[in-house]
Amino acid sequence: xxxxxxxxxxxxxGGETGLAESLGHWSPxxxxxxxxxxxxxxxxxxxxxxxxxxxxLAAPFALGAAIGVWRRPEALPAVxxxxxxxxxxxxxxxQAQISVGNTDPIxxxxxxxxxxxxxxxxxRHSDRPYVTSVASQTVADIDxxxxxxxxxxxxxxxxxxxxVAADGLLVSDAGVANARRLKVFPxxxxxxxxxxMPKAAGLVGGHRSRRPGEGGELAGVRMFAPGDRxxxxxxxxxxxxxxxxxxxxxxxxxxxxxxxxxxxxxxxxSGGIQGARSVLDTTVRAxxxxxxxxxxxGDRVALLEYGFRARRLRAAGGRRQYLTVLxxxxxxxxxxxxxxxxxxxxxxxxxxxxxxxxxxxxxxxTRAAAMVARFARAGRFxxxxxxxxxxxxxxxxxxxGTLAGRLxxxxxxxxxxxxxxxGVPVVAWxxxxxxxxxxxxxxxxxxxxxxxxx
Numbered sequence: 074x075x076x077x078x079x080x081x082x083x084x085x086x087g088g089e090t091g092l093a094e095s096l097g098h099w100s101p102x103x104x105x106x107x108x109x110x111x112x113x114x115x116x117x118x119x120x121x122x123x124x125x126x127x128x129x130l131a132a133p134f135a136l137g138a139a140i141g142v143w144r145r146p147e148a149l150p151a152v153x154x155x156x157x158x159x160x161x162x163x164x165x166x167x168q169a170q171i172s173v174g175n176t177d178p179i180x181x182x183x184x185x186x187x188x189x190x191x192x193x194x195x196x197r198h199s200d201r202p203y204v205t206s207v208a209s210q211t212v213a214d215i216d217x218x219x220x221x222x223x224x225x226x227x228x229x230x231x232x233x234x235x236x237v238a239a240d241g242l243l244v245s246d247a248g249v250a251n252a253r254r255l256k257v258f259p260x261x262x263x264x265x266x267x268x269x270m271p272k273a274a275g276l277v278g279g280h281r282s283r284r285p286g287e288g289g290e291l292a293g294v295r296m297f298a299p300g301d302r303x304x305x306x307x308x309x310x311x312x313x314x315x316x317x318x319x320x321x322x323x324x325x326x327x328x329x330x331x332x333x334x335x336x337x338x339x340x341x342x343s344g345g346i347q348g349a350r351s352v353l354d355t356t357v358r359a360x361x362x363x364x365x366x367x368x369x370x371g372d373r374v375a376l377l378e379y380g381f382r383a384r385r386l387r388a389a390g391g392r393r394q395y396l397t398v399l400x401x402x403x404x405x406x407x408x409x410x411x412x413x414x415x416x417x418x419x420x421x422x423x424x425x426x427x428x429x430x431x432x433x434x435x436x437x438x439t440r441a442a443a444m445v446a447r448f449a450r451a452g453r454f455x456x457x458x459x460x461x462x463x464x465x466x467x468x469x470x471x472x473x474g475t476l477a478g479r480l481x482x483x484x485x486x487x488x489x490x491x492x493x494x495x496g497v498p499v500v501a502w503x504x505x506x507x508x509x510x511x512x513x514x515x516x517x518x519x520x521x522x523x524x525x526x527x
Contacts, residue, residue: 098246105242108138141239146177150234152250161221163260163346174212181207181236191227195219222345224259228252258399261361293321330367335434335441336380339407341465352435355460359502364398380408383418413440421451435461442488449495459501
């Protein structure tokens with residue numbers, strides 16, 4: 074149950090400091106101060122007026138306070154925060170529990186708990202303190218329910234618990250439970266693409282390569298040679314030419330896809346799964362969708378973070394790599410700096426010549442545009458995905474604000490045009506089918522000679 078937002082009792086000042094020190098982890102409340110004040114006044118008046126009845130009247134107050142302080146608990150409340158599952162996805166329900174235990178043989182009158190929560194965890198009544206009673210050597214549980222609003226590692230906690238004992242005369246120091254970090258995976262945006270790939274470089278896979286081998290794509294008919302399988306014999310051509318001929322096929326191979334995430338800047342304000350998208354929201358969710366598509370197709374996927382941390386995830390395939398990609402994306406954050414990230418960490422030599430490089434960038438910084446152009450000049454197959462949400466508002470106030478916004482937009486359009494002149498297709502992220510036409514064009518380009526390719 075929840076209680077009004079009342080701060081925990083504070084120990085009184087002045088002459089009761091020595092009493093607070095003698096109580097150890099327990100501090101006197103204002104109720105104890107009032108009890109001592111009433112007893113002192115009654116005894117003073119009884120001595121001054123020589124009235125024994127006032128002493129009898131003060132005795133219950135003094136005796137009750139003394140017994141309560143003497144029979145106080147020694148142990149602080151033990152607090153633990155647990156969650157039903159630490160692996161969640163955006164928009165999914167969160168079920169947590171705060172457990173407060175009393176290991177002392179004397180019970181607590183009540184316990185006041187307060188927990189801190191991430192703004193991306195919407196938990197019912199988490200902004201208010203909770204009150205419960207805990208008997209001796211028992212545990213009381215408080216259930217919290219809500220939902221996860223955004224990808225990342227939101228924290229639940231730390232949680233503080235104050236116990237009140239001795240009929241409200243004493244309050245304990247806070248028992249603390251450390252914060253629990255949850256893993257909230259991004260919602261995979263629906264993505265599908267054509268099977269066209271610039272080059273398929275692996276040994277096996279689902280893409281048609283340009284090398285002869287065992288596959289399903291017919292490459293032509295040739296003379297039978299030692300080592301050819303009998304089931305490959307083309308009997309129609311063989312009967313017509315009176316010589317054995319076999320059907321030649323192209324091998325099916327996998328491809329390597331490198332997702333390069335531009336994290337130099339964040340723009341827009343994230344509203345979680347139900348609100349507006351920021352640049353990082355679009356980047357992370359698009360990366361998750363693209364990685365899922367190509368890993369499901371049997372390809373190998375690698376991730377790079379274009380920023381000052383230079384994080385990297387090696388290329389691999391399979392479901393295990395997909396889970397690793399989701400975990401890797403949880404730590405994506407904007408990295409600001411005045412200088413350009415090290416060219417040695419993001420040069421074309423760091424990417425295979427046969428890999429498809431998908432750059433997820435808002436194109437807000439000329440450093441990112443220059444990096445994309447370097448990959449293109451080196452002959453890499455590059456596709457730039459514009460992750461700047463179209464609904465980010467520009468300044469609309471009168472004066473220089475509106476003019477500056479228009480100039481910035483024109484400059485950004487010029488940057489996109491220059492990238493296209495370098496042979497880099499730039500497409501805005503729009504979910505399923507976003508890269509179909511672009512991949513077809515890149516595959517056609519891969520069939521010819523690319524200037525500057527190494």
